[in-house]
Amino acid sequence: MKLLSVALIVLSIILALVLTGHIKTFIDLPSLLVVILPVLASIPARHGLEGFKILINSGDEKKEVLHSMGATGIISGVLGSHIGVVIILANMSKPDSLGPALAxxxxxxxxxxxxxLLTTVISHLNLGNEL
Amino acid sequence: MIIKSFSITFIILCFVLTILFNANLNSFLDIPSLWFVVVPILFLSFLGNKGSGSMRNPIKGRAISWFELIGYVSVFLGVIGSHMGMINLYENFGDKSSIGPAFATLILTSFYGILIFLFFFLMGQYKLKKVAIYFVIGQTVILINNMLTLSFGF
Incomplete structure (x- = not known):
């Protein structure tokens, strides 16, 4: 039941993207990498290599690992946006291309x-104890 | 300890490589904003290092550790710096030559502040307070609002 609710949250967001008809706008590999790689690297940075083991098993320490993943996600996302805006300003010769670059x-x-959102929901639903 | 330092270096390297592939590293260097953010942080680090005990443990009589305090101070310095940049930007909005340095202060102070915040978050073992996360998200709103004003305001 809990897993279903998490899947419902993800599906509703994806459905909203599909219904507006611009799913391709929301896929960009460099932006994805600048968020995903720090999030994955934050687990050994804060909890050591045992962090991956804690993440798979259930327990109280799992909440800490999920918290560090989520917080690193937000911080690295905001840093990525700052980098993107500086890149726009550096090549601001064509004003027409400003809209897509800002997007x-x-x-x-x-x-x-x-x-x-995902890590917060998963850590507070206490997934893994009963699926 | 080796794993920890290796992964923190990897995360910093991610951002540096993203900058190097897409833009010039020189556009990310601005001496006044670097001075504004880094000097108080260095002073606080020196102060924390001088005191007894590890910087990871709580300050005596307080609920937060030195790492946590330095991280929050760096985020707030970024917020203050971006507001300073905004004031300089809108004061001389008609003058095109003064927009560049003002906008550099606006972006780069919050960039350095949040980068230092990430570094100290990964170094310590504390849970973030929600206020810090709100401030970090609010920086994006400030950034995009000023970018739109700049591009469509003329």
Missing amino acids: VSLLPTFYGLFIF
């Missing part, structure tokens, strides 16, 4: 907030 520079924050 791409917002994507890391979107991914970071999405990861924070």
Whole structure:
């Protein structure tokens, strides 16, 4: 039941993107990498290599690992947006291309907030004790 | 300890490589904003290092550790710096030559502040307070609002 609710949250967000008809706008590989790689690297940085083991098993320490993943997601997303805006300002010769470039520079924050939502929901639902 | 330092270096390297692939590293260097953020942080680090005990443990009589305090101070310095940049930006909005340095202060102070915040968050073992997360998200709102004003305001 709990897993179903998490899946419902993810599906509703994806459905909203599909219904507005712009799912391709929300996919950008460099923005995804600048968020995903720090989030994965934050587990050994804060909890050592045992962090991956804690994440798979259930327990109280799992909440800490999920918290560090979510917080790193938000912080690295905001940093990615700052980098994107500086890149726009550095090549601001064509004002027409400013709209799409600004849209791409917002994507890391979107991914970071999405990861924070998922980790918050999973840590407070206490998934893994009963599936 | 080796794993910890290796992964923190990896995370910092992620951002540096993203900058290097897409833009010039020089556009991310601005001496006044670097001075504004880094000097208080260095002073606080020196102060925390001088005191007894590890910087990871709570300050005597307080609920937070030195790492946590330095992280929050760096985020708030970024917020203050971006507001200073905004004031400089809108004071001389018609003058195109003064927009560049003002906007550099606006972006780069919060960039350095949040980067230092991430570094000290990964170094310590504390849970973040919600206020810090709100401030970090609010920086994006400030950034995008000023960017839109700049691009469509002329």
